[in-house]
Structures are given as C-alpha cells and as structure tokens.
Amino acid sequence: MMIESDPDHPLDPVIDLSGLTLRRGPRTVLADLSLQVGPGEIYALLGGNGAGKSTTLAVLLGFLAPDSGVARVAGVDPAVAPDQARRQIAYLPESVALYDQLTAHENIAYFMALAGSEPGPDIIDAALDAAGLQSEARTRRVGGYSKGMRQKVAIAMAVLREVPVLLLDEPTSGLDPRATADFNALLGRLKARGTAILMVTHDLLGAADCADRIGFLAGGRIVEEVRPAEGIDVMALHHRYGEVAAA
C-alpha cells in the first residue's frame, strides 16, 4: 500500500520527540528538542559537529535516556523498553562494520536471524539488488569490501527489516554519486511502504533531494525547518546551513 504523507495533516507520528533535554556534565546536548516524523515521511536532520544529531539517534535507540522529555518509537519509549523500541527500528550506521569472515549473504542472514527473521537467499538477493551490490561480490567474504559495498550490505539489511522506523546516520557518506542516486530511489520506495525515516546527514544536497522536511539542529534544538517540496533556493539553504553549523 502506498502511503502519501500530508504535511498539513500528518498521521500519528511514528517518531515522536517531545521536549527532550539531555545534559552531559555541564553541557546541554539536547535542549527541549521536539520532532515528529510520520509514516511515509523522510526527515533530514542537519547540523554541525556537536549539534546533537548523533545524540538524538542514541536516544531513539535507547542508548541514552533524556533528563527530561519523552521519546517514542512507534509508541514505545526507548528509555523504558529499549529492546522493544529497537525491534521497531532499522538502523544504518555511518561506518558499517560487518563480519569480515562471512559473505554478504551470510552477514545479512546472521543479522536478520538476530532480529528474529530468516529471509531466504532469494529475498536476500532481492534486497542486495535493491541496495545495488553487484551479484559477483555477494559470495565473497566482506573482508575485501570497500566502504561503499559494506554500506550497501547494511542498506539491504535495513530494507529487509520491514519495520516502521528507519534511522540513517550519514547514509551516503561511502557511496559514489550513482549509488547515492540509487539509494535515494530506494528511500523513496521505503517511504512509499510507510516507513518513517529519520536521516542524520551533512549532505545538504542529498537531503534536499529526498527529504520531506529538513531540520537544522544547533545547540541541541531545531532552529529552523524547511520543506524542499515547497521550492527552496538551494544556494540560500546552503548559506543558511553554513551559518547554523558555524553557530
């Protein structure tokens, strides 16, 4: 079923952050951060180093508990039930590390088994097709893979999870332009499937290409939000991003 998000009438948010504040010693990493992502929506979170992007993901994954505010993933508070929350999430880390001694197929089969799913070889192949990993590489051990190839294996895993939430941490950092385009197309298909996608990235152009909304994070809060669909001046956006990142 295709789900079209309507920015003016969002469905119940699948990712729901309300008034999150998190301190690390004297430093406030997240300051009253609120953010909602509905089903079939792609939200890109941009920000400079230390803006709180990775911390936001860590809260959603249940690795960090906020000092105040509530996070919910498909209705589950990760601070209360991290395992349950993670079952709703497919996660693509910035630097994908796999088991070098296993093939791409075996890696995917292992991680999917951990998640409680046993996709057959054909299904894994279809996911790897979607991720763009060339077929001759699939039976080789991933020890010899490039960063981009590993990224594609992880993307295939994210596709196979079939969960309501996809968290992406710099997803295109290891991909060449063509693979990036393929990846964006893949995101489009996941979005159509109803997946709520939160993407943390530095890639403003990539975000503008695929995201429904782009939030600029600075000082632990969203200082500005834009909707690329409404027509934006990319150069002006780039300039603003530079200002935000510098701030």
Added chain:
Amino acid sequence: MSLWSHELRLFLRQPLAAPLLALLLLLASASVWAGLAEITRQHAAIDRILPQQAADEAAVAAWATREGDAGNVAYYTHYATWDRPSPLAFAALGQRDVAPFVLRIRALALEGQINESEAYNAELALPGRFDWAFVLTYLAPLFIIVLLHDLVSSEREGGRLLLLTVMARSETALWVRRVVLRVGLVILTLVLPLAVGGLLSGAGQPILGMAGLAAAYAVFWALVCVAVGRFRLASVTSAATLAAVWLIMTLVLPGLALLAINAAVPVRQGVELTLAQREAVHAGWDKPKEATLAAFFREEPAWRDTAPMRSGFHWKWYYAFQHLGDLSVAEQVRAYRAGLERRNALSGRIGLLLPPVGLQMVLHRLAETDLVAQLTYQDRIRRYHRELRHFFYPFLFREQPFGPADFARAPRWRDSADTPRPPRPGA
C-alpha cells in the same frame, strides 16, 4: 538455519577459533593417552609380580626350609603387595606418580619398609604428571580466556557493537548464546577424550562426575571472563587482566596456601620415621633379652608360654624386637598420619575458596589417587603384615618346624573386592 548454527559458523570462521579448539583437543587427547599408558604400565608391573613372586618363593623355599626354621623363612621371604589403579586413575594420576603402588614386605619391622620408599625426585614431582586433570586445571582456563576475553570488546573495537545491539531481539540472549557456545565447545573438547579414555578403561558412570566437574570449572572461568568484561576494558587489557587472574588463582595463591599449610601443620618426614624405627630395632640387639620379650608379651600375650630363651640368638627374640621397633614409633606414625590428614583437610578448605585447588582434590578423590587412597593402601599393608606375623608366630614361639608345605599356607595379598581389573588390551 537456527541462531545457534549462525553463531557456530561465525565463531568457527574466526581465525583462531578452530585451531585453538583443535589444539585443546590434541592436548586433552594426549593427556588421556599418557594417563592410560601410565595406568597400563602400572597394571603390567603388578601383573608381573605374581610369577616373579612364585619364583622367588620357590628359590627361598628350596634352601630356607631345609632346617625347618620359620625364622629363616620369614627373614628371607618378601611378600608382594600392590595397589591397582582405579578405572578413573588415568585422568588424574595424583599421588600415584610419586607414591609406590607395589611394595614387597617382610615380616620384620614394618614402618621403615613403608616409609623408606617415600623418597622421590622432587624436581620431577613438582610439576606433576601430564594428565587430563592438569590440562583441565591449568590449561583449559587459558583457552577459555583466549576465547572469551574479547567477547564484547572485539565487537566494540570492530565497530559492530552498535549494529549488533540494535539488531538483536535480546542483547542479553546474544551474549549468553555466545558464551554458552564457546564454553560448550571447550567442554566438549575436554570431555570427548575423557569419555574415550573412560570407555577404554571401563570407568563407567563415575566418568560423568569428572565430566560434570569439567563443565562446572569451565563455567567458573567463563564467569570470571564475563565479570572482567563488564569493566569495558580494551581487548588487550582484558587479556592481560585475565592472564593475571589465572596466574594468581592457579599458581600463586595455591603455592602460598601450600607454604602456609606446611608452616601451620609441621609434619616429620617419613624418612625420619624409618630412621627412628631402625635405631629402635638396632638398639634391640643390646637390650636384655628378657626385658625385650617381656615388653613383647605385654603386646602379644598369646605367646607368653613360649619356652625360655637359651643364651645366644633365637629368632623369636629377633622378631620380638622387630615388632617392638614398630611399636616404638607408633606415636610418631600416628602424628605423621594425623599431620598429613590435617594438611589434606586444610587443602580441602582452601579448595572451597580456590576452585583450581578444589577441583584437583575432587578429581583425585574420584580417581582414588589422593592421599586418602594412599593411606588406605598403607592400612591394608599394615593389616596384611599383622596376618603375616601371626602366621609365623606359632612356628617361632612354639618352635614348630616349618616345611615347604607351610609356604603355601602363608597369607596372600589380595586385590580388594572393589579393585578394578586392568584396562582392556590395547588401551
């Protein structure tokens, strides 16, 4: 394909996993083979005694009975005793590599005969035999440490921990499964050769006790690894920490405990007993015969009505002061034994705190190769020696002639009812 199969494939594809398990299997198999070879050698040595004993007796009988004097016969005839290894002894040789398992005794003073064989090469005795108990106690923990020291840290250092944590339905189940798999394979590697050895030696069900101990010991070391892992150390630091724990628990603390026990419970050496008894026996030559016999009759009143001693030598006087020699060191023998038992008991208490010590004690008890088994053998020798003395006393004190036919009536050492038979041929 189940998660266990996935984990097994992942584990066995690690560069070191399969070679390590193969090495442990090789060591465990070699230790079982060495243990079986030693036990087979001991059985063979015991089996060689009977025909040699018969030949020896025939030679003595040929000339010692010519005069019909039992004293001559008792003096020159050695009677064989032996202590067959239990079917489990191959796995934990214990005291059997230093304590005698064959002792030929005469009807003379006994304690010297028992204790003079105590001397052994201390340098060889220090490391002990290479047996299965050694592999389990000292080497298996090292393998467990190598396999478990970086259980989590390798994932963290390899950058996979986050992905693993997010993907796993239960993070706890993930780590438990990995620990169980590794420890299970180590246990299997240790127990398989033991089971084969048990089959060859006819050990039967008691082998399960040893297998259970191996499993419990492996789990203990796995828990130590998990406990150290909770400090989130780097893999190298974790390995160094665990190696230090191994060194302290298996070598340093047991060594210190041994020193403390030896200091707390001083025990005279067996050779001192031998010396004291010999001196008492030799002094018997210079004591008045009447006094010697009077002292002997207080212990053995049944022979009080023997004919009065004529001047010169008589075997009954000689055997009287031999027995008095034993009695003169009886208190020292009791103290020596009590000291050994006290040390053993203290070692048992330390074993409750130090699993390597406790494990070895229980293994040696199961294998009947410990101090208790050694002392039991000595007690049987003492009972047999008493039978021998009382066999000869009527001939000596009633001055009855001792003929070749009497040889056949002498008490014989028997395997105890629960003594096992030798291993099957080929073991």
